[in-house]
Amino acid sequence: MKTLFALARLTLTELYRRKDFYVLFILTAVVTLAAGSVNFFNDEKIIRYVKDLCLLLIWISTLLISVVTAARQIPAECEARTIFSLLAKPVTRGQVLLGKFLGCWLAVGLALLMFYAFFAIVTGSHEHRWPLGGYLQAIWLQWVMLGIVIAMSLLGSIHFAAPSSTSTICFVLVAGIVVVGPHLNTIALQQPQPLQTIAYTVYFLIPHLEWFDVRDRLVYGWASPAWQDIALASVYGAAYAGVFLLLAWLGFRRKSLNPG
Amino acid sequence: MNASPRLFLALVLTICVTLATSLAPRATAWSSRVQSDTVLGMLFGDGRKLFASQFFTMADVYFHSGYYPGIFDRKGKEIHIEEATHDSAGGEAEEMGDFRGPPRDWIEAFGRRFLISEHRHLQHGDEREILPWLKLAADLDPQMIDTYTVGSYWLRQHLRQPLQAEAFLREGLRNNPDSYEILFELGRLYEENLEDPDRARNVWELALRRWQQQPPEAQKENRLGYEEITLHLARLEEKAGNWADALRWLQAAQTMSPAPENLQRQIDALREKLADPASKLLP
Numbered sequence: 340m341k342t343l344f345a346l347a348r349l350t351l352t353e354l355y356r357r358k359d360f361y362v363l364f365i366l367t368a369v370v371t372l373a374a375g376s377v378n379f380f381n382d383e384k385i386i387r388y389v390k391d392l393c394l395l396l397i398w399i400s401t402l403l404i405s406v407v408t409a410a411r412q413i414p415a416e417c418e419a420r421t422i423f424s425l426l427a428k429p430v431t432r433g434q435v436l437l438g439k440f441l442g443c444w445l446a447v448g449l450a451l452l453m454f455y456a457f458f459a460i461v462t463g464s465h466e467h468r469w470p471l472g473g474y475l476q477a478i479w480l481q482w483v484m485l486g487i488v489i490a491m492s493l494l495g496s497i498h499f500a501a502p503s504s505t506s507t508i509c510f511v512l513v514a515g516i517v518v519v520g521p522h523l524n525t526i527a528l529q530q531p532q533p534l535q536t537i538a539y540t541v542y543f544l545i546p547h548l549e550w551f552d553v554r555d556r557l558v559y560g561w562a563s564p565a566w567q568d569i570a571l572a573s574v575y576g577a578a579y580a581g582v583f584l585l586l587a588w589l590g591f592r593r594k595s596l597n598p599g
Numbered sequence: 600m601n602a603s604p605r606l607f608l609a610l611v612l613t614i615c616v617t618l619a620t621s622l623a624p625r626a627t628a629w630s631s632r633v634q635s636d637t638v639l640g641m642l643f644g645d646g647r648k649l650f651a652s653q654f655f656t657m658a659d660v661y662f663h664s665g666y667y668p669g670i671f672d673r674k675g676k677e678i679h680i681e682e683a684t685h686d687s688a689g690g691e692a693e694e695m696g697d698f699r700g701p702p703r704d705w706i707e708a709f710g711r712r713f714l715i716s717e718h719r720h721l722q723h724g725d726e727r728e729i730l731p732w733l734k735l736a737a738d739l740d741p742q743m744i745d746t747y748t749v750g751s752y753w754l755r756q757h758l759r760q761p762l763q764a765e766a767f768l769r770e771g772l773r774n775n776p777d778s779y780e781i782l783f784e785l786g787r788l789y790e791e792n793l794e795d796p797d798r799a800r801n802v803w804e805l806a807l808r809r810w811q812q813q814p815p816e817a818q819k820e821n822r823l824g825y826e827e828i829t830l831h832l833a834r835l836e837e838k839a840g841n842w843a844d845a846l847r848w849l850q851a852a853q854t855m856s857p858a859p860e861n862l863q864r865q866i867d868a869l870r871e872k873l874a875d876p877a878s879k880l881l882p
Binding site for chain 2: 377379380381382384385386387388480521522524525526528542543547549550551552553555556558559560561564565568571572
């Protein structure tokens with residue numbers, strides 16, 4: 340466990356040094372504040388569109404940070420040949436992978452906290468309401484979802500040649516899962532065989548990331564989902580992240596660590 | 600020719616600036632595109648109209664507090680903020696059923712626990728939340744008339760902002776000077792909210808003229824518009840005690856009404872009033 344946290348701390352330090360988070364945070368803040376400053380019909384109480392926009396930017400930004408950070412972890416270590424000095428210590432490849440995952444996940448968790456703190460300040464100053472329970476649920480669910488995405492990116496980084504291709508493929512996959520994934524069963528029923536079976540199989544195989552998106556509940560002021568549902572979704576997310584990490588480990592075990 | 604490169608560069612720059620200043624106004628005149636003075640207009644060009652209807656739908660999504668069918672859902676999209684502006688809807692949008700139907704599998708069933716699954720309309724002043732989308736839709740497509748009439752309806756009826764509604768309608772009228780719909784809505788604003796029957800009358804009469812200036816095919820399609828304008832004029836004249844004018848407008852409305860027998864009863868009642876000399880003294 341100590342080894343894992345030592346490796347995770349390295350990844351955390353890397354994110355702290357890189358400028359990705361700062362740029363995205365400032366961009367989100369500027370766009371949100373600019374949108375919030377627009378006057379519509381002299382009504383200062385209008386806020387939902389700002390919440391909508393801010394949450395969308397938070398989703399995009401954290402997704403970007405997760406995918407890009409996770410995709411370059413192993414290739415960067417191999418490229419710089421630091422992986423050899425790392426593995427020369429009493430550390431297994433599995434621990435390296437888990438440490439990288441943990442570091443990325445914790446780093447994204449910190450970024451999420453910063454983003455949501457900004458969101459809470461902006462909306463709370465307008466609405467004078469602080470639904471902290473709802474915010475905590477949204478943060479947790481998004482964090483679990485990002486855990487799946489990070490594991491998926493790590494798996495991709497083992498198999499694809501460059502971090503850029505891993506990032507692109509992961510973005511396309513995540514976007515596809517979020518937009519089309521929930522409706523694949525509807526689409527499947529309209530297809531002839533064997534396309535129907537294939538589409539339905541894909542529907543059952545993919546991780547349903549849309550479950551972790553409770554932005555609408557925050558924007559429209561609906562009650563939060565039940566805690567037992569959140570617990571079940573967390574178990575589901577952990578299972579998928581576990582599967583992706585296991586597949587990544589199986590690939591990483593046999594992978595040649597020489598660059599190129 | 601031993602000219603210095605700097606001098607040559609300065610000469611070329613001078614020529615460029617001179618040409619630019621003389622050609623810019625001409626180039627603007629060559630272009631048939633309407634010049635946009637908004638940021639969105641400059642960003643999207645004519646393609647902005649594609650986004651306008653999407654933003655108009657977003658206003659409806661907000662009105663239903665996020666409970667709204669998507670392209671994959673069983674029931675298609677129906678705009679309810681627009682329906683609510685017509686008298687026939689009684690000022691309330693019709694209820695939206697469960698457009699998702701029963702879940703097909705456990706994934707869908709569990710996923711619905713995180714989705715919005717109840718239907719709730721915005722109320723108690725929260726209707727203001729639809730306004731940014733309507734304003735954006737109007738900026739993106741200034742020729743989309745429903746945006747102005749719907750925006751005005753919510754501003755004047757639910758948010759008690761008749762002056763903002765008037766400004767929005769005036770903006771719409773500047774962009775669509777021939778629109779009888781905007782003039783009709785403006786008349787309603789003067790009559791129902793600003794209590795200015797004289798301006799309402801003038802605006803509705805102008806709306807009627809605009810309606811009559813439409814091509815015959817358009818008139819055939821927009822019979823409801825004619826009926827609404829003439830009926831409102833009839834009510835206005837009746838309130839003012841001008842029964843002869845009220846009768847004239849009711850008879851005009853009857854020619855376009857899908858239920859003329861209902862209007863006949865009102866016409867008969869007015870005729871009785873006109874025939875009774877005592878009632879002529881009443882305002």
